[in-house]
Amino acid sequence: MKFTLANRVQSLTPSTTLAITAKAKELKDNGVDVIGLGAGEPDFNTPVHILEAAKNSMDEGFTKYTPSGGLPALKKAIIEKTSRDQGINYAPNEVIVTNGAKHGLFTLFQVLLNEGDEVIIPTPYWVSYPEQVKLAEGTPIYLEGKEENQFKITPDQLKSVITEKTRAVIINSPSNPTGMLYTADELKAIGEICLAHNILIISDEIYEKLVYGAEKHVSIAELSKELREQTIIINGVSKSHSMTGWRIGYALGNREIIGAMTDLASHSTSNPTTTSQYASIAAYNGSQESVEEMRQSFESRLNSVIDTINSIPGFHCLKPQGAFYLFPNVAQAAKLTGYASVDDFAKALLEEANVAVIPGSGFGANDYIRLSYATSLAQFEKALDRIHKFVEEKVKVQQ
Helix, strand or coil, X not given: CCCCCCHHHHCCCCCHHHXXXXXXXXXXXXXXXXXXXXXXXXXXXXXXXXXXXXXXXXXXXXXXXXXXXXCHHHHHHHHHHHHXXXXXXXXXXXXXXXXXXXXXXXXXXXXXXXXXXXEEEEECCCCHHHHHHHHCCCEEEEXXXXXXXXXXXXXXXXXXXXXXXXXXXXXXXXXXXXXXXXXXXXXXXXXXXXXXXXXXXXXXXXXXXXXXXXXXXXXXXXXXXXXXXXXXXXXXXXXXXXXXXXXXXXXXXXXXXXXXHHHHHHHHCCCCCHHHHHXXXXXXXXXXXXXXXXXXXXXHHHHHHHHHHHCCCCCECCCCCECCEECCEXXXXXXXXXXXXXXXXXXXXXXXXXXXXXXXXXXXXXXXXXXXXXXXXXXXXXXXXHHHHHHHHHHHHHC
């Protein structure tokens, strides 16, 4: 029997990060010594006090359905965390707990967009933004964040693409894949344009706890009452507390939008996983020492490898200000080694050098690759050594 798939899924592009990770795992399973630099998750276990809270909740019988929008105690913890960290206050009906931040974004686009509505997506972008917009029958409008501006968009760029169909703009700070951070002044200038044109700001802050040096994370929602009301914050415990597999995220903002998201969740997921919600309460209400320890570890790794990656022939990498990715321009390296594209170069790195990286084409930036340093420093340095030798050997062949 033949089946026809829905139009909404036939145009989807599979997740590049998951595809590369799966290929690397396949090679590993076949005995190949592959070093994977594709994973977007911390290489630490979830802190012990969070694990204990999850176990205790199960032992105490808290294993049933919860409200679709999340446990009241978790909403309270999220509200207190946001007030503590950013000085922004929210009411419980302005919060929805979701099955990961990705589900929060998906649900937001579903309740926000009608066919043909436009969402401005700065490039480089996280791979799922455009696909989720398309699933909601919206239209992604790409706006290039240029390397000379640290991959960030400018107010003039934003104004140039606004139309009567523009519904929202996505700001991801710190960014996946670039690790770059918007300043308060930059956010304020972007926010003023959004206010003038009644454009919703979707502020993806999932990497807010991973900021390095003297930099400081700023939420656009904290800059004024008006911007708070114009912004939906997306966040979660995945990156900050090394809880990627627990699948708990959340959205904060306009109660009408949050209410619609909650109604949709009631018909799609029923509720976020109960045990994970109790674990997340402990994550926000308990000690934050482990969060800082992880941040310091990532910063130390970054400082240890940034010069090394820039020493590889044909590589040029800005030093990121947050997250745990490097996003070097390797177009020259691909050319020097005889490959027609960076995608081909990345494929060769996996198959010949046994290093898995994510090609930038998946992020809307064809000249780049993404490397995650959410792995041990020894493994990361070993991977860079393999890449360096691979490039040098290929250059010799080309000569």
